[in-house]
Amino acid sequence: MAMTAVQKRYFTIDKNTSKLVFTGKIRDSLHDTVPFTEAEKTIINTKEFQRLRRITQTAFTYYAFPGATHTRFEHSLGVMHVATLMLHTIMTNQRRLLESLDFAKESTPDHIFQNMLENEKSYGSLTLTENVLHFLETSPYLFQCLRFAALLHDVGHAPFSHSGEKFMISWESFSEKIDELECPLWLKLAFKLKISKLKENFQNLTEIKIRHEVYTLLIVSKIFKYDDEYLSEKMAQDICAILDLSVKPYSGNDLEKSGLQNLLHEIVSGEIDADRMDYLLRDSRECGIVYGYFDLGRILDSLGFYYDYKKNKFHLALRRSGLSAFEDFLRARWSMYQQVYFHKTVTACEAMLQNINKQLPHFNLPLDLNEYLLLDDNSFYRYIETKYLNDSNSYTKELLNDLIYNRKLWKRVYEECIPKNAIRLIPSLCPAILNFVQSSDFPSELIENSTNLTNFSPKGKETSSKNNLKIIIKDVHSLKYLEPVEQHSSLINKSDEEIIIRRIYVSRYKLNHEEINSKEIQKKISEKIINPDQSLNQFDNN
Numbered sequence: 001m002a003m004t005a006v007q008k009r010y011f012t013i014d015k016n017t018s019k020l021v022f023t024g025k026i027r028d029s030l031h032d033t034v035p036f037t038e039a040e041k042t043i044i045n046t047k048e049f050q051r052l053r054r055i056t057q058t059a060f061t062y063y064a065f066p067g068a069t070h071t072r073f074e075h076s077l078g079v080m081h082v083a084t085l086m087l088h089t090i091m092t093n094q095r096r097l098l099e100s101l102d103f104a105k106e107s108t109p110d111h112i113f114q115n116m117l118e119n120e121k122s123y124g125s126l127t128l129t130e131n132v133l134h135f136l137e138t139s140p141y142l143f144q145c146l147r148f149a150a151l152l153h154d155v156g157h158a159p160f161s162h163s164g165e166k167f168m169i170s171w172e173s174f175s176e177k178i179d180e181l182e183c184p185l186w187l188k189l190a191f192k193l194k195i196s197k198l199k200e201n202f203q204n205l206t207e208i209k210i211r212h213e214v215y216t217l218l219i220v221s222k223i224f225k226y227d228d229e230y231l232s233e234k235m236a237q238d239i240c241a242i243l244d245l246s247v248k249p250y251s252g253n254d255l256e257k258s259g260l261q262n263l264l265h266e267i268v269s270g271e272i273d274a275d276r277m278d279y280l281l282r283d284s285r286e287c288g289i290v291y292g293y294f295d296l297g298r299i300l301d302s303l304g305f306y307y308d309y310k311k312n313k314f315h316l317a318l319r320r321s322g323l324s325a326f327e328d329f330l331r332a333r334w335s336m337y338q339q340v341y342f343h344k345t346v347t348a349c350e351a352m353l354q355n356i357n358k359q360l361p362h363f364n365l366p367l368d369l370n371e372y373l374l375l376d377d378n379s380f381y382r383y384i385e386t387k388y389l390n391d392s393n394s395y396t397k398e399l400l401n402d403l404i405y406n407r408k409l410w411k412r413v414y415e416e417c418i419p420k421n422a423i424r425l426i427p428s429l430c431p432a433i434l435n436f437v438q439s440s441d442f443p444s445e446l447i448e449n450s451t452n453l454t455n456f457s458p459k460g461k462e463t464s465s466k467n468n469l470k471i472i473i474k475d476v477h478s479l480k481y482l483e484p485v486e487q488h489s490s491l492i493n494k495s496d497e498e499i500i501i502r503r504i505y506v507s508r509y510k511l512n513h514e515e516i517n518s519k520e521i522q523k524k525i526s527e528k529i530i531n532p533d534q535s536l537n538q539f540d541n542n
Contacts, residue, residue, distance in 0.1 A: 026077060028081070030278070037144065039144065056070070056071055061341070079150045085274075089301065098126070101479065141253070149239045149243050156216030157215075169209065171210055184237070186247065187240065190217070190248070223236075237250040249261055270469075280292035280294065280336055283340065292340075299326060301322065323489060337451040344412050352409065354445045355445050398509075410506060410508065415501070417499050419498070420450065430504060434504060442516055446503070448503075457486065465484035
């Protein structure tokens with residue numbers, strides 16, 4: 001096989017396995033070489049995808065880490081590459097695993113092998129993956145579909161990435177406009193299904209805003225319009241089906257016939273996915289830090305998949321030998337959120353955007369794709385200034401200038417970090433502090449974030465595991481069994497790792513442009529709210 005190792009144990013794509021014809025390649029600072037097909041070149045060259053060059057990957061993180069000026073463009077190429085590596089190694093590992101099971105069966109007593117098959121009904125089946133594995137090995141369409149889904153998973157991002165989502169419309173407003181959208185019927189039905197699920201979960205549609213994924217689906221349905229099999233509307237539907245499980249695969253295509261929609265979705269967006277594995281390594285590299293590094297090669301070597309009898313779906317699995325590398329991946333993600341994504345300078349920018357959103361209650365990012373696609377990090381300010389700002393918005397205009405051009409950021413005057421399992425035991429001082437600063441006419445915002453190692457359910461919390469990721473273990477007969485991940489990972493069973501972080505930021509000036517001294521505010525907060533008894537004692541002693 002034509003596999004050559006490059007730095008950090010990353011590998012180029014095995015062209016013999018993927019069955020795709022690669023016609024070019026891109027040099028990447030993280031993955032060395034990223035090959036592409038002619039169909040992918042067509043999509044990469046569209047204005048919709050090229051727009052990602054003008055949207056930074058980590059929004060305002062470069063205010064704290066100057067090297068973090070990389071964009072969604074190179075990240076998207078990287079995710080396509082890692083997703084392909086994942087699918088290739090899953091196929092290779094699964095074929096080797098099935099061959100090993102066949103060999104072990106010959107020397108294993110029949111009753112023991114039957115016990116293994118009974119165990120599969122409870123925890124999932126490895127033996128029933130043979131047919132879909134053959135599908136993967138013979139279908140270049142599935143490979144191309146996955147690569148497109150990974151390539152385009154972020155194509156709908158707003159200016160300043162996730163930060164810009166504050167300006168999106170609510171699901172309630174979106175639901176009223178679905179029938180007016182210029183998109184295929186299958187996508188409108190998927191949107192209506194998502195809204196129904198939100199209502200079933202008693203979500204308030206007026207308070208929840210749509211996210212970039214909605215625009216991503218709309219853009220994918222827009223740019224796939226050619227006669228070529230890989231650039232057709234059928235491909236668009238299957239790409240969207242991988243990105244969002246509310247979308248049904250195109251009837252009769254390989255994605256529907258194979259039943260692999262869920263597995264390919266998990267490769268792009270799951271607990272252990274190409275998206276996270278690329279951005280952790282890439283963001284760490286560009287920020288000049290080591291928090292996000294982990295052994296990608298070891299994880300890839302350990303991947304497999306299984307069939308879930310109860311849900312009639314295929315899910316990712318991990319060999320027991322790769323568990324330590326996976327736990328390092330979880331720690332890396334946790335550390336990056338603590339040290340980078342929730343950095344006090346970054347959340348100061350979030351506070352300013354949140355206040356701008358309040359100052360401009362009628363401003364929302366346009367739902368019209370032609371207008372939306374004109375917006376990026378460079379054009380955001382001009383768009384707001386032209387359409388929503390006037391002489392009465394001088395405070396907001398100055399705030400935008402301070403945020404986007406001048407780096408004159410709001411100041412943090414209070415912060416508290418509380419373990420989630422102690423949230424009811426430790427009273428928050430934020431309501432009292434917010435009341436104090438706002439009663440003094442100081443523009444302020446509360447930013448709350450939470451960080452946890454994983455979203456897996458801890459061992460023993462449920463009578464049956466709710467976690468789809470399973471661990472592959474081998475017994476003395478070399479038979480393979482599946483067990484829930486929480487039975488093997490101590491990290492998943494920790495209940496004190498999720499931290500609630502609350503920060504209060506105050507503006508540099510009042511609405512009338514009078515300057516605000518943040519240090520004086522901090523002093524008053526300490527005297528009046530945090531340590532009131534001490535200040536009284538000092539007063540008595542004097």
